[in-house]
Amino acid sequence: MPRNDTQTPLLELRLPSPPRLGAVDDDGFADGDPIRKRWYHYLPLILAIAMMLAPHPSLIMIFVNYYYRVHDAPLRGLLHMAIVYLLTFLAFSSLIVVLARDPGPVVGDKAHGEESGERADGEEESFLEALLAPPEGEEAHGPGKWCKKCNAPKPERAHHCGSCGRCVLRMDHHCMWLGGRCIGHRTHASFVHFLFCITALAAYVAILCSSVVYWAFTHPLAIDETTPIHAISLAFYGMVIGMVIGSFLGYHIYLITTNQTTLESLSPFMLLRHIPPLPDNADSRRLSNPPLEHELSFEQRMLVRDAARYIRLYDIGWRRNWAQVFGWSRPWGWLYRLAIGGSCTGDGRNFPRNPRADEMLSRLAAGLVSADKNR
Numbered sequence: 001m002p003r004n005d006t007q008t009p010l011l012e013l014r015l016p017s018p019p020r021l022g023a024v025d026d027d028g029f030a031d032g033d034p035i036r037k038r039w040y041h042y043l044p045l046i047l048a049i050a051m052m053l054a055p056h057p058s059l060i061m062i063f064v065n066y067y068y069r070v071h072d073a074p075l076r077g078l079l080h081m082a083i084v085y086l087l088t089f090l091a092f093s094s095l096i097v098v099l100a101r102d103p104g105p106v107v108g109d110k111a112h113g114e115e116s117g118e119r120a121d122g123e124e125e126s127f128l129e130a131l132l133a134p135p136e137g138e139e140a141h142g143p144g145k146w147c148k149k150c151n152a153p154k155p156e157r158a159h160h161c162g163s164c165g166r167c168v169l170r171m172d173h174h175c176m177w178l179g180g181r182c183i184g185h186r187t188h189a190s191f192v193h194f195l196f197c198i199t200a201l202a203a204y205v206a207i208l209c210s211s212v213v214y215w216a217f218t219h220p221l222a223i224d225e226t227t228p229i230h231a232i233s234l235a236f237y238g239m240v241i242g243m244v245i246g247s248f249l250g251y252h253i254y255l256i257t258t259n260q261t262t263l264e265s266l267s268p269f270m271l272l273r274h275i276p277p278l279p280d281n282a283d284s285r286r287l288s289n290p291p292l293e294h295e296l297s298f299e300q301r302m303l304v305r306d307a308a309r310y311i312r313l314y315d316i317g318w319r320r321n322w323a324q325v326f327g328w329s330r331p332w333g334w335l336y337r338l339a340i341g342g343s344c345t346g347d348g349r350n351f352p353r354n355p356r357a358d359e360m361l362s363r364l365a366a367g368l369v370s371a372d373k374n375r
């Protein structure tokens with residue numbers, strides 16, 4: 001039975017739904033944000049910015065005391081300061097892009113307005129939209145689907161974010177720390193740029209302050225007491241932030257190299273929507289076509305989990321994977337990428353597929369059917 005039969009009825013009676021939290025007033029909506037952000041959604045962002053700015057008074061003190069007063073090398077101090085402030089500036093520029101740019105609009109503003117509570121004739125809209133929905137079965141096996149919550153087409157690799165209340169093109173994840181926004185097709189490059197700048201900044205500060213601490217211990221009388229304390233604190237802080245954000249950066253480098261999103265990487269059962277139609281088989285009636293996660297036995301679940309480790313649906317070689325995220329071909333691309341990480345190429349709706357993936361998916365489908373016979 002096609003999955004759309006169970007998920008998207010052609011006609012349905014819709015009672016007006018109760019207003020959602022934050023979706024009643026029409027004031028204060030950001031473009032493309034059906035769920036209005038409340039002040040407390042920005043607290044983690046404020047904390048993150050505070051953590052980025054907090055070390056600077058200590059850093060300035062170290063530069064003045066260590067390079068200017070002790071070593072009388074203001075130029076060396078200024079050079080280190082220039083590198084620290086350049087990395088800070090670059091981190092803020094990509095952070096602003098992540099906060100200001102829509103991560104990946106699927107539908108136009110009109111549809112967003114309707115979603116945000118301005119719809120008065122919900123029943124008629126549902127009827128019309130149900131008629132406009134793709135014919136049943138047509139997209140049941142395709143990667144592009146229909147989002148029931150947005151009442152709009154859901155392109156390949158797009159996902160509906162429950163926190164934002166909307167679909168996002170090539171959604172990577174919803175980031176609580178950066179203003180409660182999604183990281184998607186249009187902001188993934190800037191997000192990775194931000195992680196890189198923070199990791200580089202933390203590593204630079206940690207190395208710089210470690211050298212100051214080492215010098216202070218080997219020349220205990222040549223420097224005041226407070227500078228080494230600030231240097232020890234900053235070296236520790238830099239190491240911790242560098243390791244935490246650096247491991248996150250490493251994970252995203254792996255994801256970009258294999259052309260996966262965080263969601264795709266963490267949800268092996270998303271593969272099910274891509275597998276080819278199962279062969280008609282009297283013994284495999286337990287499975288829908290394509291199969292749903294809750295219909296799988298333990299053995300079938302393990303098959304899907306194992307397959308998800310090596311089936312990279314969109315992996316087209318690491319160079320092209322990286323070019324897809326960072327947009328090599330743009331004019332002044334190097335400056336663009338240096339400043340804000342660039343932006344993903346393509347429309348965010350169509351992605352070239354790994355030519356080997358279809359054969360692997362066929363094998364997975366055959367494996368699921370044969371495992372179904374043994375149940």
Ligand SMILES: [Zn+2]
Pocket residue numbers: 147148149150151159160161165166167
């Ligand atoms: Zn949606």
Ligand SMILES: [Zn+2]
Pocket residue numbers: 161162163164165173174175180181182
């Ligand atoms: Zn979101």
